[in-house]
Amino acid sequence: MSESSSAVARPLLPNLLAINDLDLKQIQHLLALAADFQQQTPAKSLVGKRILLLFYEASTRTRTSFEVAARRLGAETVSITASSTSIEKGESLLDTVYTLRAMAIDAIVMRHSVSGSPVLVADHVDVPVVNAGDGMHQHPTQALLDAFTIIRHKQRIAGLKIAIVGDLLHSRVARSNIELLSRLGAEVRLCAPRTLLPPAFASLAPGLILTHRLEEALDAADVVMVLRIQMERMRESFFPSEAEYVHHYSVTADRLRAARPDAIIMHPGPMIRGVEIGADVADSPQSVIREQVENGVLIRMAVLQSALLPARFSKA
Amino acid sequence: MNLILKNGRILDPASGRDEIGDIVIQEDRIRDLGPGIAAPGPGTLDCTGMIVCPGLIDLHVHLREPGFEYKETIETGTRAAVAGGFTAVCAMPNTNPVNDNAGTTAYLLQRARELSSARVYAVGAITVGSRGEALASIGDMHRAGAVALSDDGRPVMNAQILRRAMEYASMFNMPVIQHSEDLNLSAGGAMHEGEVSLRLGLPGISGQSESTMIARDVLLAGQTGAHLHVAHISSGESIEAVRQAKKRGIRVTAEVTPHHLTLIDEDIKNYDANFKMNPPLRSRADRQILLEALADGTIDIIATDHAPHAAHEKQQEFTRAPMGIIGLETALPLTLRLVEQGHISLMRAIEALTSRPASIANLPGGKLQAGAPADVTVFDPNLSWTLDPAQGRSKSRNTPFAGWNFKGRAVYTVVGGRLVYQLHN
Numbered sequence: 001m002s003e004s005s006s007a008v009a010r011p012l013l014p015n016l017l018a019i020n021d022l023d024l025k026q027i028q029h030l031l032a033l034a035a036d037f038q039q040q041t042p043a044k045s046l047v048g049k050r051i052l053l054l055f056y057e058a059s060t061r062t063r064t065s066f067e068v069a070a071r072r073l074g075a076e077t078v079s080i081t082a083s084s085t086s087i088e089k090g091e092s093l094l095d096t097v098y099t100l101r102a103m104a105i106d107a108i109v110m111r112h113s114v115s116g117s118p119v120l121v122a123d124h125v126d127v128p129v130v131n132a133g134d135g136m137h138q139h140p141t142q143a144l145l146d147a148f149t150i151i152r153h154k155q156r157i158a159g160l161k162i163a164i165v166g167d168l169l170h171s172r173v174a175r176s177n178i179e180l181l182s183r184l185g186a187e188v189r190l191c192a193p194r195t196l197l198p199p200a201f202a203s204l205a206p207g208l209i210l211t212h213r214l215e216e217a218l219d220a221a222d223v224v225m226v227l228r229i230q231m232e233r234m235r236e237s238f239f240p241s242e243a244e245y246v247h248h249y250s251v252t253a254d255r256l257r258a259a260r261p262d263a264i265i266m267h268p269g270p271m272i273r274g275v276e277i278g279a280d281v282a283d284s285p286q287s288v289i290r291e292q293v294e295n296g297v298l299i300r301m302a303v304l305q306s307a308l309l310p311a312r313f314s315k316a
Numbered sequence: 317m318n319l320i321l322k323n324g325r326i327l328d329p330a331s332g333r334d335e336i337g338d339i340v341i342q343e344d345r346i347r348d349l350g351p352g353i354a355a356p357g358p359g360t361l362d363c364t365g366m367i368v369c370p371g372l373i374d375l376h377v378h379l380r381e382p383g384f385e386y387k388e389t390i391e392t393g394t395r396a397a398v399a400g401g402f403t404a405v406c407a408m409p410n411t412n413p414v415n416d417n418a419g420t421t422a423y424l425l426q427r428a429r430e431l432s433s434a435r436v437y438a439v440g441a442i443t444v445g446s447r448g449e450a451l452a453s454i455g456d457m458h459r460a461g462a463v464a465l466s467d468d469g470r471p472v473m474n475a476q477i478l479r480r481a482m483e484y485a486s487m488f489n490m491p492v493i494q495h496s497e498d499l500n501l502s503a504g505g506a507m508h509e510g511e512v513s514l515r516l517g518l519p520g521i522s523g524q525s526e527s528t529m530i531a532r533d534v535l536l537a538g539q540t541g542a543h544l545h546v547a548h549i550s551s552g553e554s555i556e557a558v559r560q561a562k563k564r565g566i567r568v569t570a571e572v573t574p575h576h577l578t579l580i581d582e583d584i585k586n587y588d589a590n591f592k593m594n595p596p597l598r599s600r601a602d603r604q605i606l607l608e609a610l611a612d613g614t615i616d617i618i619a620t621d622h623a624p625h626a627a628h629e630k631q632q633e634f635t636r637a638p639m640g641i642i643g644l645e646t647a648l649p650l651t652l653r654l655v656e657q658g659h660i661s662l663m664r665a666i667e668a669l670t671s672r673p674a675s676i677a678n679l680p681g682g683k684l685q686a687g688a689p690a691d692v693t694v695f696d697p698n699l700s701w702t703l704d705p706a707q708g709r710s711k712s713r714n715t716p717f718a719g720w721n722f723k724g725r726a727v728y729t730v731v732g733g734r735l736v737y738q739l740h741n
């Protein structure tokens with residue numbers, strides 16, 4: 001980003017559409033700001049701001065997380081969900097956005113089932129757009145909260161062995177995490193059946209390790225991130241059956257013995273115990289899955305403040 | 317009315333002619349051509365510094381009429397054609413109704429006679445409704461004037477139906493134009509499958525969805541003896557299948573679009589659906605293979621796949637926006653750009669836009685010789701200009717080349733001896 005000396009200071013984060021939009025300084029700023037919010041009750045820095053939560057895909061979890069984050073900073077939220085009338089009537093995405101934009105909105109937080117939709121919207125509005133998950137593309141706040149959670153436990157990212165296991169092909173969480181954790185210096189291993197992990201994945205970041213063998217991915221791992229498997233993929237013949245997936249790729253307590261004893265277990269949710277993750281693992285002391293949800297609010301507070309306030313008021 | 321094109325560089329791939337000279341047009345025919353044969357007089361167009369070539373012919377155009385007049389009409393589409401230097405276009409049958417019968421073919425050609433600036437040839441559907449299930453009335457459409465067959469927009473998936481269509485079409489010597497795409501392999505896809513689609517999180521259309529279909533179809537063409545014309549070839553692997561088939565004497569020809577020769581998947585910026593088309597922009601390596609195949613003749617011709625769509629249709633989520641871009645007014649400048657970059661010679665470029673397409677579809681134009689129809693394009697190869705889609709003649713503006721600086725542009729377009737387009741600066 002260029003350093004502007006104009007009278008109106010620009011926000012630190014004009015948009016957050018993908019992890020690769022962020023430089024290292026911005027990443028560190030966001031992580032530090034979230035840590036500050038954890039330490040002390042935050043000031044109501046966003047009083048008078050109105051944030052539009054535009055959710056074209058149902059996600060109570062992420063929408064609530066942004067809502068809580070916004071309100072903790074004093075901002076007002078307007079929630080538009082897939083069941084809202086205008087969306088139901090088949091109005092185009094841009095027409096909906098133009099209409100809502102007229103209601104004095106200061107920022108848009110957006111979730112959509114089609115990759116790139118927040119990018120399209122950001123191209124057509126003059127307020128910050130925060131991507132809350134788009135198709136198979138990106139989910140940047142999820143990756144930031146995952147990095148934040150890892151640092152809480154491991155004090156660092158650099159040098160850690162991080163295994164990401166599950167439906168990588170269809171996962172926006174995976175894409176964002178691969179980019180972010182690799183950039184922060186982790187050794188990232190990707191593990192899935194060949195049908196859900198095409199070789200092109202190796203191009204997403206330097207030094208990625210791709211494997212179809214779970215024990216290889218888990219070997220001496222510091223962090224194990226498990227991704228959801230949708231049974232819809234079975235019908236599309238990405239794998240033969242739920243049972244076979246469980247036999248080969250379910251992260252169970254038994255298999256987890258290959259990882260470091262202090263390895264932490266993560267899952268972006270919603271998870272299905274007994275499929276991609278063993279119940280014994282999901283509820284084990286090593287699991288930080290509930291903490292991820294709490295940290296999500298802190299990271300989203302950091303993102304919203306950085307998107308809405310000029311950089312100099314947004315100090316870490 | 318007579319017309320004299322004076323002192324231009326006459327390029328005629330059919331005869332190999334490349335010399336400064338004049339073309340004298342009488343009524344709808346070329347009367348004579350050669351160096352210094354005409355004294356200036358009324359009806360003389362000074363072509364000094366310009367290139368005079370056969371009128372460009374586009375075998376692959378979607379005029380959208382009848383049924384989708386909000387995207388394009390015969391009138392606007394052919395106005396765009398002549399502004400781009402095209403004197404003849406082949407209209408694809410995926411209109412509403414589909415041109416799968418003699419009545420619709422006759423209607424289209426009648427409308428074209430009334431409204432068109434360029435010559436319009438009809439491509440009839442291969443199957444009823446282009447649904448791939450039953451043969452369309454191929455013989456009747458041929459009698460009504462259709463010059464080729466295609467279910468373009470859709471492939472003929474059923475090999476038995478395609479085989480029968482080839483056998484039947486070969487009686488009329490009509491090329492069967494296949495939109496080569498295995499719909500099972502491409503299902504749900506929005507862009508080329510590769511590293512870029514993976515990063516953007518967009519479902520992919522693999523190169524194999526095209527190449528496997530072409531591999532099958534050239535074998536069917538070999539068996540039936542029919543003429544298979546591969547529409548908008550895009551994948552490097554497909555080239556090998558065509559090259560081998562040609563070597564074995566199978567009657568196969570292929571076309572490539574200017575955009576596949578120019579852009580690649582990495583050029584897709586900000587999920588702009590003006591970069592979305594089918595087949596999709598392929599990889600850097602694919603494009604390189606296409607350029608070489610065009611130069612060595614494995615790919616026979618350049619065709620635009622001019623596919624107009626309204627702005628509101630394109631300004632949508634990427635996977636929801638329709639496929640296709642307009643191309644009639646950018647084809648010549650994009651091709652000249654390839655010449656400038658040294659990928660193909662000027663003569664080969666003109667051949668791929670004139671005499672070769674004419675011979676593939678058995679059309680009368682495509683050559684400059686005494687007695688031939690007076691379809692002539694004059695372009696200034698050095699004219700610099702910037703593309704502003706709002707200035708285009710097409711009803712639609714869906715092009716990824718907005719703002720591009722080009723060198724070279726049609727200045728005069730003559731169809732049947734009539735000056736139907738003249739560039740005004």
Ligand SMILES: [Zn+2]
Nearest residue numbers: 468469495547
């Ligand atoms: Zn096609």
